[in-house]
Amino acid sequence: MVPEYNPSKIEKTAQEKWLKEGRFKSKPDNRQKYYCLSMFPYPSGKLHMGHVRNYTIGDVISRYKRMNNFNVFQPMGWDAFGLPAENAAIANKVSPKDWTNQNIEHMKKQLISLGLGYDWSKELRTCEPQYYKWEQLIFKKFYEKGLVYKKKSIVNWDPVDETVLANEQVIDGKGWRSGAKVELKEIDQWFIKITDYADELLSSLDEVDWPENVKTMQKNWIGKSHGAEIKYQIADTSKYLTVFSTRPDTIYGVSFIAISPNHEIALDLAEKDSQVKNFLNKCNETSSAEAYMTKAEKLGIDTGMKAIHPITKKNIPVWIGNFVLLDYGTGVVMGVPGHDQRDFEFASKYNLDITQVISLGSDDALPITNKGTLVNSDIYNDLSSDDASLKIISQLKSDELGEGLVQFRLRDWGVSRQRYWGCPIPVIYENGEAKLVEEKDLPVTLPDLPEKSAPIPLSQNKDFYNVSEEIKRETDTFDTFMDSSWYYARFTAADNESEIFDENTKYWLPVDLYIGGIEHAILHLLYSRFFHKALRDMGMVDGNEPFKKLLTQGMVLKDGAKMSKSKGNTVDPQSYIDKYGADTVRLYMMFTAPPEQSLEWSESSVEGASRFIKKVWNLVIDKKYISIDMPNKFSKEEMDLRRKTHSTLKKVTSDFESRFSFNTAIASIMELLNAIPEDFKKSDAADSKKFCLNESITIILKTLNPIAPHISEFLWDHFHQESSLDSIESSWPEVQENLLEVSEFELVIQINGKVRGKVLADIDFDQDKIEEIAKKVENVSSNLEGKDIKKSIYIKGKIINFVV
RNA sequence: GGGGAUGUGGUGGAACUGGUAGACACGCUUGGCUUAGAACCAAGUGCCGCAAGGCGUGGGGGUUCGACUCCCUCCAUCCCUACCA
Numbered sequence: 080m081v082p083e084y085n086p087s088k089i090e091k092t093a094q095e096k097w098l099k100e101g102r103f104k105s106k107p108d109n110r111q112k113y114y115c116l117s118m119f120p121y122p123s124g125k126l127h128m129g130h131v132r133n134y135t136i137g138d139v140i141s142r143y144k145r146m147n148n149f150n151v152f153q154p155m156g157w158d159a160f161g162l163p164a165e166n167a168a169i170a171n172k173v174s175p176k177d178w179t180n181q182n183i184e185h186m187k188k189q190l191i192s193l194g195l196g197y198d199w200s201k202e203l204r205t206c207e208p209q210y211y212k213w214e215q216l217i218f219k220k221f222y223e224k225g226l227v228y229k230k231k232s233i234v235n236w237d238p239v240d241e242t243v244l245a246n247e248q249v250i251d252g253k254g255w256r257s258g259a260k261v262e263l264k265e266i267d268q269w270f271i272k273i274t275d276y277a278d279e280l281l282s283s284l285d286e287v288d289w290p291e292n293v294k295t296m297q298k299n300w301i302g303k304s305h306g307a308e309i310k311y312q313i314a315d316t317s318k319y320l321t322v323f324s325t326r327p328d329t330i331y332g333v334s335f336i337a338i339s340p341n342h343e344i345a346l347d348l349a350e351k352d353s354q355v356k357n358f359l360n361k362c363n364e365t366s367s368a369e370a371y372m373t374k375a376e377k378l379g380i381d382t383g384m385k386a387i388h389p390i391t392k393k394n395i396p397v398w399i400g401n402f403v404l405l406d407y408g409t410g411v412v413m414g415v416p417g418h419d420q421r422d423f424e425f426a427s428k429y430n431l432d433i434t435q436v437i438s439l440g441s442d443d444a445l446p447i448t449n450k451g452t453l454v455n456s457d458i459y460n461d462l463s464s465d466d467a468s469l470k471i472i473s474q475l476k477s478d479e480l481g482e483g484l485v486q487f488r489l490r491d492w493g494v495s496r497q498r499y500w501g502c503p504i505p506v507i508y509e510n511g512e513a514k515l516v517e518e519k520d521l522p523v524t525l526p527d528l529p530e531k532s533a534p535i536p537l538s539q540n541k542d543f544y545n546v547s548e549e550i551k552r553e554t555d556t557f558d559t560f561m562d563s564s565w566y567y568a569r570f571t572a573a574d575n576e577s578e579i580f581d582e583n584t585k586y587w588l589p590v591d592l593y594i595g596g597i598e599h600a601i602l603h604l605l606y607s608r609f610f611h612k613a614l615r616d617m618g619m620v621d622g623n624e625p626f627k628k629l630l631t632q633g634m635v636l637k638d639g640a641k642m643s644k645s646k647g648n649t650v651d652p653q654s655y656i657d658k659y660g661a662d663t664v665r666l667y668m669m670f671t672a673p674p675e676q677s678l679e680w681s682e683s684s685v686e687g688a689s690r691f692i693k694k695v696w697n698l699v700i701d702k703k704y705i706s707i708d709m710p711n712k713f714s715k716e717e718m719d720l721r722r723k724t725h726s727t728l729k730k731v732t733s734d735f736e737s738r739f740s741f742n743t744a745i746a747s748i749m750e751l752l753n754a755i756p757e758d759f760k761k762s763d764a765a766d767s768k769k770f771c772l773n774e775s776i777t778i779i780l781k782t783l784n785p786i787a788p789h790i791s792e793f794l795w796d797h798f799h800q801e802s803s804l805d806s807i808e809s810s811w812p813e814v815q816e817n818l819l820e821v822s823e824f825e826l827v828i829q830i831n832g833k834v835r836g837k838v839l840a841d842i843d844f845d846q847d848k849i850e851e852i853a854k855k856v857e858n859v860s861s862n863l864e865g866k867d868i869k870k871s872i873y874i875k876g877k878i879i880n881f882v883v
Numbered sequence: 884g885g886g887g888a889u890g891u892g893g894u895g896g897a898a899c900u901g902g903u904a905g906a907c908a909c910g911c912u913u914g915g916c917u918u919a920g921a922a923c924c925a926a927g928u929g930c931c932g933c934a935a936g937g938c939g940u941g942g943g944g945g946u947u948c949g950a951c952u953c954c955c956u957c958c959a960u961c962c963c964u965a966c967c968a
Contacts, residue, residue, distance in 0.1 A: 743898095832948065
């Protein structure tokens with residue numbers, strides 16, 4: 080009687096064994112190191128499909144590397160501060176801390192039940208003082224290095240709840256809980272000068288092995304542009320409006336100046352003019368999210384002020400425009416409706432002049448946003464855009480009305496949050512003057528909440544902020560991106576309580592492979608890269624970049640949309656683990672789509688993965704390995720199987736090694752399994768057949784081990800029970816190249832690019848011989864009859880094409 | 884609005900370097916096994932057509948002996964857009 084496949088039993092046994100023997104604990108040794116990191120999760124309650132996919136990819140690669148004799152470090156931790164814990168606290172009257180820790184305990188069990196090989200001795204939680212103590216220290220060092228400052232900045236303000244809202248909490252311009260119209264409000268906040276590193280963040284992208292699309296997104300985000308700062312004098316005053324423009328060549332086409340509603344001048348004007356005031360109020364009824372602002376209808380109001388064009392000296396109107404961002408450039412733009420889409424729409428709406436100053440030579444329908452040749456530009460006519468820009472900048476410079484300038488789109492990083500569940504910013508105010516908390520007084524610990532209390536912001540917690548009559552604490556907490564910007568480095572010394580980093584940090588960094596969702600392609604990765612560079616400059620880590628190679632996995636979709644609670648289209652992985660076992664879920668995840676692509680969840684495909692696992696089980700479970708000497712001769716059938724076995728191994732190895740293409744690797748293992756003839760599996764099969772079968776079983780189990788580690792290790796041990804072979808993960812098998820050579824191939828015969836026939840041909844035949852046998856093929860000869868062959872193209876070992 | 888992707892059978896996907904489009908799987912159809920079902924096994928399955936044959940990789944155009952692959956253009960969907968993580 081063949082024992083039935085019982086995944087829950089063999090998986091649990093294997094997982095307990097791995098934990099007990101500490102199989103995934105890593106320490107430096109003389110092998111080549113491989114630090115494989117998957118983005119740590121926010122502990123939202125239970126694992127979702129995106130986590131399962133992400134962590135399976137990381138584990139498959141880690142196990143593969145381990146079989147290839149790498150010293151692998153694969154840690155896991157928790158991005159434990161954040162908004163959802165506060166929401167849960169309000170909804171369920173549990174403290175954010177308890178809620179978070181309970182979630183972590185549950186999710187950790189789930190990770191273990193998926194068979195993920197983490198070094199749990201380095202686990203970390205960002206909400207614990209032993210983690211954020213070091214974050215506060217880093218902030219202090221940033222401050223001492225001049226990378227930290229305070230300035231006013233705009234937030235979403237809910238006037239009913241009297242709280243700051245995240246962009247996510249603003250729905251259609253209204254607060255999600257109160258439903259009140261959200262207002263923009265300026266408050267004092269801490270900023271980190273990431274822009275000091277803008278140039279290096281851009282240039283050192285060349286040093287990393289990252290997907291081109293991610294590099295492009297980062298480049299565009301940083302947005303280095305060459306342009307000019309141009310000063311427009313305000314008529315009848317001695318004041319100037321300074322604009323930044325990337326297109327000084329279009330300066331003769333300026334027909335208005337637009338300033339941000341939050342610009343000083345606009346605010347001053349509102350004091351005197353009620354119409355302007357009303358307009359500004361209207362502009363402030365919006366979300367601060369860029370996507371929201373720029374999609375909103377373009378609105379403007381004429382201030383009545385005039386600005387003097389720096390070259391033509393004509394008066395041009397000054398408007399306030401809701402599309403002008405205060406934080407980008409100078410908060411003032413010059414409107415060139417002929418050559419900018421947005422300005423064109425604005426000018427059309429408010430009947431402002433539209434002048435063409437750039438020509439492409441033909442089809443001059445405005446707006447023309449490309450560069451071209453100047454027209455209507457006085458002495459600059461007929462120059463190219465680039466030449467004209469240089470000359471115009473030099474004229475402005477000699478008139479002291481402007482200069483050439485490099486501008487970045489990247490803005491400094493606002494790290495203040497007015498929330499409870501975050502890392503306290505380690506600052507005290509002594510008689511109003513900000514000072515960083517002394518190192519010996521760190522950490523500044525987040526106070527616990529009273530039993531069953533809703534989150535109380537630190538600004539309402541007198542015991543916390545009131546140190547003495549003169550000394551008050553900062554009550555903002557850090558953006559949670561701070562927490563996740565350096566955890567990759569802390570993992571290497573996570574159990575070291577006396578130092579932030581140690582000699583292990585030097586050994587393990589940089590991360591050799593970082594795996595995570597494509598949605599983090601810009602912000603998280605940019606902040607981490609900045610942190611690494613700043614830490615490097617303080618002598619705390621080595622190297623310029625934290626993540627050598629990056630693998631961005633696609634989203635897990637259901638019905639074409641990202642799985643999310645808010646959309647109500649989530650699928651709980653746990654039920655599938657319970658029903659089919661972790662190996663099946665892992666196999667399904669790897670088989671259904673290549674890692675970079677989005678994965679559309681399909682209920683029924685899981686069945687297929689399960690079926691394959693059972694087939695492997697049924698193949699091996701009733702057999703025991705018997706040592707057989709290699710036979711002198713093999714039959715054709717035996718040779719075919721050996722060739723298939725080794726070509727599969729070659730395919731799987733290259734799929735793992737060069738392109739992380741697990742779906743095709745699995746497909747070829749399935750092919751191999753299907754290719755084993757029935758009579759090879761019989762207990763009374765000839766020794767030569769058993770030899771070939773041994774070889775196939777070995778390759779199937781070994782190549783499957785990174786993907787489905789429980790069943791393959793179980794079957795391996797079971798198969799070798801009576802022999803004394805090494806453990807399954809001791810090595811990755813080697814391809815026997817000599818078995819792959821073939822003397823014959825199937826020649827495809829085309830006429831004018833259409834397939835007309837196929838015939839077996841010798842690989843060594845020359846083109847004449849190939850043509851000769853190709854013309855003899857029935858369907859080919861009939862199709863060639865009465866036609867002139869103009870040309871024939873032969874691609875060796877593949878195809879011949881007759882052009883008639 | 885800006886930036887980045889994706890688009891191939893009924894479905895997920897394969898075709899890696901311009902060389903047989905649809906590997907591998909799901910689903911479906913037929914048959915076997917079974918009292919019946921599940922499971923399992925075997926065969927078939929891009930579309931139109933009785934067939935010969937023709938058509939076919941989001942739409943349109945181009946380069947090439949040959950295009951899913953390269954170029955131009957249009958369309959649709961998804962992700963990010965600085966306070967979700």
